[in-house]
Amino acid sequence: MAVRRLDAPRDVEVPAELLTTDAHDLVARDDVDLVVEVIGGIEPARGLILEALENGASVVTANKALLAEDGPTLYEAAEKAGTDLYYEAAVAGAIPILRPLRDSLVGDHVTKVMGIVNGTTNYILDKMDTYGAGFEEALAEAQELGYAEADPTADVEGFDAAAKAAILASLAFHTRVTASDVYREGITEVTAGDVASAKAMGSVVKLLAIAELDGDDVSARVHPVMIPRTHALATVRGAYNAVFVESASAGDLMFYGQGAGGEPTASAVLGDLVTVARAKVLNTRGFGESAYAARAVRPMGDTVTRYHVSLDVADKAGVLAAVATAFSEHGVSIKAVRQEGRGEDAQLVVVSHEAPDAALAATVQHLREMEYVRDVASVMRVEGAV
């Protein structure tokens, strides 16, 4: 076992002769069949994993960042050496999602994957939903309870979820998607007003990692989404994770559980370890990369989405007509409108039909510039039947 410090305090007693600080020396040994990498980050993890694979060892890793940045390189090294590369712990902790996608659903046609794959942001949004808290307040509570780190950027800006979105998109659609292909918006701009607006619609705000097939292309994105409370993903509370899969024959599936933590990660790593060991004993291999489909990643502007827009407008005749015209000028058709007068002002809530994201964004920009529109109070993408 390679560690940073030989004398660091450990929960489990490990005989001193099993510890080393020289990881390179360890992975290069002749008698190593399998290397478990739980360092995280790009380097030195990548170098060590490649060394291990080239040396004929199989690798089990929980390293989502590396897989999302450079998965194909690792897969190619494993392929060349005839060894295994497993990483169940990289997405949604102990929730088995890689095997269902690689194995159980292999005879089906997956069309969309939507995941709550970051426990920190789900915890924060859940608190905002439950107590009407603002983002800063909910973040502070999450930090106090250990659900968020002192520097929460990787979580709240969606970087962690984007890495997982890339892995999910690659697996679900048998192609190569990297973290940099993923459109990313975090939750720092989500306000108590957005959450209240969702609540009034019978919906809830979640940060989703979405991988979707659009014709032959793939859309991979992370952003806050309004989903109806009747959707299975809406029931995922606290720091829990869940991955919702839409497929042609199996229909809708959801996989739910703890997304993070030492023990769930250990469970997933051990499951992989046994699978890889079993394959070795049988003198065979597990799954290799399945990337037979070279798919383009669709830019966000061309991706079809739906918007929920809440506007503070002057309570005058003609306002609704003007707003409706703004939508139609951008080729966006309206699915539902709700207007509530409040004396001088009115609140206008519009839910669009599906349209390219760029057209929706342009519509919102147009609304911001309209005389009648006092404030664009909330803009949120929508998933699930509303």
Next chain:
Amino acid sequence: MAVRRLDAPRDVEVPAELLTTDAHDLVARDDVDLVVEVIGGIEPARGLILEALENGASVVTANKALLAEDGPTLYEAAEKAGTDLYYEAAVAGAIPILRPLRDSLVGDHVTKVMGIVNGTTNYILDKMDTYGAGFEEALAEAQELGYAEADPTADVEGFDAAAKAAILASLAFHTRVTASDVYREGITEVTAGDVASAKAMGSVVKLLAIAELDGDDVSARVHPVMIPRTHALATVRGAYNAVFVESASAGDLMFYGQGAGGEPTASAVLGDLVTVARAKVLNTRGFGESAYAARAVRPMGDTVTRYHVSLDVADKAGVLAAVATAFSEHGVSIKAVRQEGRGEDAQLVVVSHEAPDAALAATVQHLREMEYVRDVASVMRVEGAV
């Protein structure tokens, strides 16, 4: 393809030369590598599957009844012939549950599995919960909409769920549990009052297939259960299925999706088919039976459960004391009591702590015979934190 009638109308056109009515002849052929059995029931399915396995073919089946009655015989035949036996479709349709239990969680320690594995009964109970309907009314609606069969016995009496409970218990605890080992109560006795009583507690009534480890023993049972609405299983509506797994390291996991129907079944069968074919190409085998633990199945009376009891009692001093004494005489301690006066009468709701089921049943019998107790309005087992 062996069929009952060569000229039956089919959705898919099948060339006549691929059809036969002689299934035995088909499974005995030399050029058959893999047999898919979707006949259902014990015979002739068992004979055909054994013939196929003995003949060196692998078998993919959706036959829960046969697996729950005689799984070990099939496994032994597969083991002897060095072939594969897969049956993902047998439990919870297309929801991948066999692979997670056999593979992903193999390094973990599963302690309990609770499944909503019968869509018909979940549909009925959901309608009773949503509209306050009685059992007969909800069943009639389910039959009208095709969610229940004209003879609903297998579903509403829990036989279907019991077969699945046996399969889940065998897989989760690496032992052999058959359908006849499973304690079974259906939902025909569940009243609108039971459901209303659950609702008042913030709970919902579900028919659960439960497989639980108790020391070295296994408890396998199917019965109506009151679970809090905050539990992930409470959110499973309509005819959907879900399997909730508690494990030592991964924590709580849930697998959710469509439990029945031709397409979900086809998806699961195809997934198995590809897995088995892949193993054949690699000249290896998939999972065999994992039954290394010879566990006793604990009789229901000795199984530890919790009860929710709702009583109509005389509104007099001393009633609560008398009821509490009845519980303590049977060694059952009380977790919570709620009493509501209604003039002459009062309603007394008691939730017990954990106790052997026989002691709880004896307590209820005792309550029925008490002078002060006018009616034992509802008795229901409880799972999840209340």
